Amino acid sequence: QLQLQxxxxxxxxxxxxxxxTCAVSGGSISSGGYSWSWIRQPPGKGLEWIGYIYHSGSTYxxxxxxxxxxxxxxxxxxxxxxxxxxxxxxDTAVYYCARDDGGGLYDYWGQGTLVTVSS
Amino acid sequence: xxALTQPASVxxxxxxxxxxxxxGTSSDVGGYNYVSWYQQHPGKAPKLMIYEVxxxxxxxxxxxxxxxxxxxxxxxxxxxxxxxxxxxxCSSYTSSSTVVFGGGTKLTVL
Numbered sequence: 147q148l149q150l151q152x153x154x155x156x157x158x159x160x161x162x163x164x165x166x167t168c169a170v171s172g173g174s175i176s177s178g179g180y181s182w183s184w185i186r187q188p189p190g191k192g193l194e195w196i197g198y199i200y201h202s203g204s205t206y207x208x209x210x211x212x213x214x215x216x217x218x219x220x221x222x223x224x225x226x227x228x229x230x231x232x233x234x235x236x237d238t239a240v241y242y243c244a245r246d247d248g249g250g251l252y253d254y255w256g257q258g259t260l261v262t263v264s265s
Numbered sequence: 266x267x268a269l270t271q272p273a274s275v276x277x278x279x280x281x282x283x284x285x286x287x288x289g290t291s292s293d294v295g296g297y298n299y300v301s302w303y304q305q306h307p308g309k310a311p312k313l314m315i316y317e318v319x320x321x322x323x324x325x326x327x328x329x330x331x332x333x334x335x336x337x338x339x340x341x342x343x344x345x346x347x348x349x350x351x352x353x354x355c356s357s358y359t360s361s362s363t364v365v366f367g368g369g370t371k372l373t374v375l
Contacts, residue, residue, distance in 0.1 A: 183364075192268070192369040193303075193311065193354050206362050209266055242310055249299025250356045250364035253322065255310040 148172040150243050150256035158237075158263050164230040168243030168256055175224050176201065181246040184217060184228045186239040187258075194239075198246055199226060233263045269294065269355055269367035276373040282343040285370045287355030288336060293365055295336035299358035302331055302340045305369075306351045314353075315340060342372075350374040 154166035168182070175182065183198035197207035199217045207215045211230070219226040230237060240260050244252040270288040277283040287294065287302075294300055300318045303311035313322050315331035318338060328349075330341045338357070342349055355367040 185366075193356075193366040195356070195364045195366055198364070208363060209361070246364075247316075249297065249301075249317070249358040251299070251301055251313065251316045252303070252311070252356075253313050253316075255312075258310055 148245065148254045150245065150254055152241060152243050152256045152259040154259065154261070156259065156261060158233055158261060159265050160234055160263055161232055164228070164233050164237060164261055164263070166228045166241055166243075166259065166261070167225050168227070169223075169225045170245075171224070175219060175226065176221050181248075182217075182219065182226045183244045183246050183252065185242045185244055185252070187242070188236075188239040195250075196228065196230075196241075235263050237261070238263045266293075266359060266361065266363060266365050269357060269365055271353075271355060271367040271370045273368070274371045274373065276375055277342075277345045278375045279345050279347065281345050282341060283345060283372065284342075285340045285353055285355075285372070287338040287340070287357075287367045289338075289357055289365070290336055292360040293357040294333065294338050294355075296360055297358045298333070300331070300333060300338040301356045302329075302338075303354045303356070304349075304351045305354065311354060345374055347374050 181198040184196040216229045240258040245254040302315035305311040319331045
């Protein structure tokens with residue numbers, strides 16, 4: 147059974163860079179032609195798609211976040227990562243990592259991690 | 266990209282049927298059969314309920330069904346049960362190779 151687990155700093159200061167990692171277990175991140183995504187949810191609000199990295203290494207990002215987002219993969223560690231720069235309070239959210247089986251089909255999710263932006 | 270449009274809330278009594286709509290454009294919902302629906306209970310990660318407009322993953326009750334007409338997709342839950350009370354989100358692939366979510370719908374089982 148595939149499992150995803152987010153980790154990273156739960157508190158980030160304004161203007162700094164948010165960094166999260168998603169460890170994948172129960173399967174290889176390099177197999178199957180899947181994409182690997184980050185999705186966030188501000189407290190009390192809806193889901194917002196951040197972006198994904200294809201199995202090929204190509205990346206696609208939400209246009210509203212594109213200038214601040216980087217998603218990368220470390221195949222040797224079977225994990226992928228999110229970096230979001232120049233954060234503000236508006237970036238406070240639960241951040242989820244998820245597997246995309248094509249066209250936004252998110253069949254496996256991490257449990258989510260709350261990141262708070264505050265000084 | 267703009268979020269897909271969903272009603273903020275819907276409600277129904279046990280045993281009844283409800284439908285949640287998800288309206289986009291020809292660049293997302295109307296242009297692709299890549300519409301998914303997710304159920305989210307408080308404090309939990311979303312769960313895939315419908316994919317590619319009308320397909321149910323293994324383990325999802327057949328009370329849940331999906332459809333699409335033009336730029337609007339719909340999720341129907343028949344025979345409502347108390348455990349169906351949750352937030353529901355639609356998503357769609359877009360012509361920019363991105364994904365967009367709906368704003369979410371809170372389902373209340375009366």
